[in-house]
Amino acid sequence: xxxxxxxxxxxxxxxxxxxxxxxxxxxxxxxxxxxxxxxxxxxxxxxxxxxxxxxxxxxxxxxxxxxxxxxxxxxxxxxxxxxxxxxxxxxxxxxxxxxxxxxxxxxxxxxxxxxxxxxxxxxxxxxxxxxxxxxxxxxxxxxxxxxxxxxxxxxxxxxxxxxxxxxxxxxxxxxxxxxxxxxxxxxxxxxxxxxxxxxxxxxxxxxxxxxxxxxxxxxxxxxxxxxxxxxxxxxxxxxxxxxxxxxxxxxxxxxxxxxxxxxxxxxxxxxxxxxxxxxxxxxxxxxxxxxxxxxxxxxxxxxxxxxxxxxxxxxxxxxxxxxxxxxxxxxxxxxxxxxxxxxxxxxxxxxxxxxxxxxxx
Amino acid sequence: xxxxxxxxxxxxxxxxxxxxxxxxxxxxxxxxxxxxxxxxxxxxxxxxxxxxxxxxxxxxxxxxxxxxxxxxxxxxxxxxxxxxxxxxxxxxxxxxxxxxxxxxxxxxxxxxxxxxxxxxxxxxxxx
Numbered sequence: 001x002x003x004x005x006x007x008x009x010x011x012x013x014x015x016x017x018x019x020x021x022x023x024x025x026x027x028x029x030x031x032x033x034x035x036x037x038x039x040x041x042x043x044x045x046x047x048x049x050x051x052x053x054x055x056x057x058x059x060x061x062x063x064x065x066x067x068x069x070x071x072x073x074x075x076x077x078x079x080x081x082x083x084x085x086x087x088x089x090x091x092x093x094x095x096x097x098x099x100x101x102x103x104x105x106x107x108x109x110x111x112x113x114x115x116x117x118x119x120x121x122x123x124x125x126x127x128x129x130x131x132x133x134x135x136x137x138x139x140x141x142x143x144x145x146x147x148x149x150x151x152x153x154x155x156x157x158x159x160x161x162x163x164x165x166x167x168x169x170x171x172x173x174x175x176x177x178x179x180x181x182x183x184x185x186x187x188x189x190x191x192x193x194x195x196x197x198x199x200x201x202x203x204x205x206x207x208x209x210x211x212x213x214x215x216x217x218x219x220x221x222x223x224x225x226x227x228x229x230x231x232x233x234x235x236x237x238x239x240x241x242x243x244x245x246x247x248x249x250x251x252x253x254x255x256x257x258x259x260x261x262x263x264x265x266x267x268x269x270x271x272x273x274x275x276x277x278x279x280x281x282x283x284x285x286x287x288x289x290x291x292x293x294x295x296x297x298x299x300x301x302x303x304x305x306x307x308x309x310x311x312x313x314x315x316x317x318x319x320x321x322x323x324x325x326x327x328x329x330x331x332x333x334x335x336x337x338x339x340x341x342x343x344x345x346x347x348x349x350x351x352x353x354x355x356x357x358x359x360x361x
Numbered sequence: 362x363x364x365x366x367x368x369x370x371x372x373x374x375x376x377x378x379x380x381x382x383x384x385x386x387x388x389x390x391x392x393x394x395x396x397x398x399x400x401x402x403x404x405x406x407x408x409x410x411x412x413x414x415x416x417x418x419x420x421x422x423x424x425x426x427x428x429x430x431x432x433x434x435x436x437x438x439x440x441x442x443x444x445x446x447x448x449x450x451x452x453x454x455x456x457x458x459x460x461x462x463x464x465x466x467x468x469x470x471x472x473x474x475x476x477x478x479x480x481x482x483x484x485x486x487x488x
Contacts, residue, residue, distance in 0.1 A: 035399040291422040312401040312424050
């Protein structure tokens with residue numbers, strides 16, 4: 001099967017990006033040095049083509065009831081138009097089908113953003129559930145998504161598009177709004193880096209011009225390599241690594257995205273209540289040389305665990321990882337990670353290493 | 362991409378320079394550092410060990426992946442470039458100016474199995 005291309009594909013090639021296959025999409029890995037791209041986001045502003053992600057409009061007759069059944073968090077929390085909520089949709093055994101962000105666009109109109117690699121199965125699942133609620137599921141075609149992230153990201157977006165300032169500047173964290181006259185450009189104060197910034201959804205035809213204007217405004221192009229080290233430092237989950245259809249959100253540090261307070265029959269609830277939490281989800285900071293990767297054994301006083309993601313942290317200058325460990329293991333404990341054929345000491349931390357440019361561990 | 366003509370190359374992307382005293386100086390090629398991306402670790406060198414051609418002599422790790430660096434002929438690892446311990450990224454900026462380890466070849470070991478620059482360049486471009 002040939003790889004899919006986003007509207008920005010030619011722009012990436014022209015900038016000399018190293019391209020890789022990511023879930024069936026040919027995407028930029030880096031434009032030279034992924035570490036420099038990483039630092040640009042922590043210290044200034046960087047941008048990512050995330051057009052491979054799938055925006056899905058949810059409306060129709062009872063979209064809210066549908067979403068209350070579909071996802072583990074409660075959309076009742078969306079009390080103001082434009083508000084966003086992070087959560088997961090689960091299967092009947094409580095495993096994660098995908099993680100997602102849902103925006104309330106006012107009235108009976110919602111938008112859900114799902115992952116690229118899972119989009120096909122997600123949409124099939126959503127359509128199956130939607131029938132009972134007469135909800136309409138419409139994946140957006142011909143749109144591009146650009147994430148602009150970093151302490152200077154918002155200012156640089158307004159420098160490139162001064163006309164978006166009026167509607168964009170008042171947006172609080174985890175809020176989104178249409179910022180153009182036609183309502184085609186959606187600016188959301190969300191991201192996947194632990195820095196401030198916007199995720200911009202816009203018509204595909206406007207993407208190349210915006211990308212070059214942002215570049216002109218001093219925003220650095222960043223690839224998937226930097227995106228991964230940034231999200232790892234921020235302690236954000238990657239679908240397929242931290243969770244999948246056999247992993248409970250409670251074992252992946254996503255307990256805060258599961259709302260069991262209200263009496264609400266969301267899919268997977270029974271399984272979560274029966275099983276409870278089996279693993280503690282933590283961060284690891286390596287105390288010696290080497291680089292942790294995913295699926296490495298973690299030896300603890302309470303038994304074995306496993307890393308789910310690992311890499312080198314450009315901000316901290318050491319290797320960090322996310323891991324599932326026995327419930328008795330706590331932040332501050334020392335453990336050993338099996339890196340190739342060696343055991344290397346690591347410190348257990350909270351699963352969040354860097355926020356707003358500052359080290360937390 | 363740079364392929365200096367005075368060096369020999371392996372199909373696992375090491376470069377090899379034969380010194381006047383018969384010892385070998387080994388590093389990784391420009392193509393190798395480009396494939397790996399930003400290097401963040403270089404070490405675990407088996408200094409003092411006698412190895413067989415193709416055995417792991419040390420490890421380089423980038424943000425993306427770990428990769429073994431292999432001894433290009435039978436011989437003993439006599440030295441590791443300790444400068445790379447703290448500054449592995451020097452390999453990215455100058456892969457041929459920053460050697461990784463030195464080898465004293467075993468008696469009778471030859472460089473016959475290695476590629477010259479032209480064949481190596483052709484093999485990289487064909488990949």
